[in-house]
Every structure is written in structure tokens, then in C-alpha cells.
Amino acid sequence: EVQLVGSGGGLVKPGGSLRLSCAASGFSLSEYSMNWVRQAPGKGLEWVSSISATSTYIYYADSVRGRFTISRDNAKGSLYLQMNSLTAEDTAVYYCASGIVRGRDYWGQGTLVTVSS
Amino acid sequence: EIVLTQSPATLSLSPGERATLSCRASQSVSNHLAWYQQKPGQTPRLLMYPASSRATGVPARFSGSGSETDFTLTISSLEPEDFAVYYCQQRSNWRDTFGQGTKLEI
Numbered sequence: 001e002v003q004l005v006g007s008g009g010g011l012v013k014p015g016g017s018l019r020l021s022c023a024a025s026g027f028s029l030s031e032y033s034m035n036w037v038r039q040a041p042g043k044g045l046e047w048v049s050s051i052s053a054t055s056t057y058i059y060y061a062d063s064v065r066g067r068f069t070i071s072r073d074n075a076k077g078s079l080y081l082q083m084n085s086l087t088a089e090d091t092a093v094y095y096c097a098s099g100i101v102r103g104r105d106y107w108g109q110g111t112l113v114t115v116s117s
Numbered sequence: 118e119i120v121l122t123q124s125p126a127t128l129s130l131s132p133g134e135r136a137t138l139s140c141r142a143s144q145s146v147s148n149h150l151a152w153y154q155q156k157p158g159q160t161p162r163l164l165m166y167p168a169s170s171r172a173t174g175v176p177a178r179f180s181g182s183g184s185e186t187d188f189t190l191t192i193s194s195l196e197p198e199d200f201a202v203y204y205c206q207q208r209s210n211w212r213d214t215f216g217q218g219t220k221l222e223i
Contacts, residue, residue, distance in 0.1 A: 035213065037161075045153070045161065045204050045215045059211045062118065100151065100166050100208070103173045107160040 002026035002106055004096050009111030016086050016115070022079040022096030022108050030054075030074035032106075033099035036081050038092035039110075048094070049081065063089075086115045119143055119207050121216035128221050136192040138219045140205035145185040149209040152181055152190045155218075156201045165190065166208070195221075 008020040020036070036048040049070040050059045058070055069082040079096050093110040120143040130136055140150065151166040163172040165181035168188055178193045192199055200223050205216040 037215075044202075044218045045155070045206075047206070047213045047215060050211050050213060057211060061212070095160060097161075100163065100172075103166070103170065105163050105172075110160065 004098070004106050004108035006094065006096050006108035006111040009094065009113045011114045011116065012086055013117050014087055014115055017082070017084045018086065018113060020081040020083065020094055020096075020111055020113070024077040024079070024106075027098075027106065029072070029077045029079070029098075032101060033057075034070075034072060034079045035097045035099070036068075036070060036079075037095045037097055038090075038113075039095070040089075040092040043092075046092070051079070083113070086113075088115050091115045118212060119146060119209065119214055121205050121207055121214055123203075123205055123216035123219050125219060126217070128219055129223070130195055130221065131223065132195050132197055134195050136190075136195055136199070136221060138190040138192075138203055138221070140183075140188040140190070140216050142186045142188075142207055146207040146209035148184050149207060150181075150183070150188050151206045151208060153204045153206060154199075154201050155204065161204065164203075192221075197223075 003025045005023045035050045051070045067085045071080045095110045096108040098106040122141045124139045148167040150168040152164040153161040155161045169181045180191045182189050202218045204218050
């Protein structure tokens, strides 16, 4: 069974940091570009960052550029998002999601990040 | 940044009716446009990518059309399970922006 399992979310104070992880099982992570997508409470989906299969290409939304860093370890089957200088506007459920290959993609269950004092 | 504008924001229909959802891009995305369905408490489900190709396992009542800047998702005859929020997403330049969503309600 294909699974993406996100972890690392939690409550953090403004200005703080968190590192999200996403562990893949049941498929070869190294064949897929990967993404982080977030969804603030009651709001729509927001693309955060993308990384190509071999980490050659990395892109960020303007709202997180300079504060967030995406990375991956294909040998470990894992995707990461280092989040620094967090603000209340970063409060959201963070999903890891694969690129679309042969008509399908895969999403993690989401991990909640709450930024509050 | 490519901006996607979805319309209408809310669409109120009944089971058995036809639904037409629109997504307009601020610049050409060719056919690199995906449609997702999201139900409360669930992760998004891929419906279409590229613009007119159904994803694996998606029922034939869903169809997509369009290219460049104007796209449409059509549900030919609504089933009760189709009432959800629908998002378009462009995947033309690695910065995969989403539209703001259309809520399809009964």
C-alpha cells in the first residue's frame, strides 16, 4: 500500500522553528517530484514548495521564500520542510504530495502547525 | 506568479443536474492544469491532469476541457458524493498555484 506519512507539526511560538517530515512507503520516492501544500483553517489550498526528483530544482511560494527550506533524502524515502521565523499566518495543515505520474498522485494525511504565543 | 481565478465561488445544484466549474489563468499554462476534489476532513483527490485527462479511477461523469487560460470541469449528472470543494491547480512552471476553490453544494 502506498503511504505518505507526515510528522513534526505542533504548537510553536511566533519566531520559532519546526521541521516537518514526510515518510514514503509502497512507492519509490526517487521517481517523483515532491511538494508541500498547506491549508489554513477553513481556507483553500496553498502551494508552498516543490523539489525535483534529484533535488536539482527547488521552488518556493513568495510567502515562505527565505524562511522555509525543502529537502529530501531519497535513500531514506523522506521529504522535509524546515520552517523558520514562523508567524501566525503560517498556521495550517501541511500536506506532503507527490508529483503526478501516470494519472495519479499521492498525498500525506497532513500535519497541523499552529503558531501562537 | 500565475493567478488562477475560479468561478463561481459557490454553486448550488441538485443530484442529477449538470455542474460546470470554471478556472481562468492570468497567463497561459498550456494544458498543465489539474482539478482536485476535497471533502471535509479529507485530503484532496486528483480528478483531472492534464486538463482533459481523467485521473486513475475517476468516474466518466467528470470531464475537463480547455487550454491556455480558460478551463472547465464538467460533472454531467451529479451524484450525492460529488458535493465538495473543487480546486484547479496549474503545473506549468514548478510554482504550482491553486485557485481559490468552488464549493459545490446541494
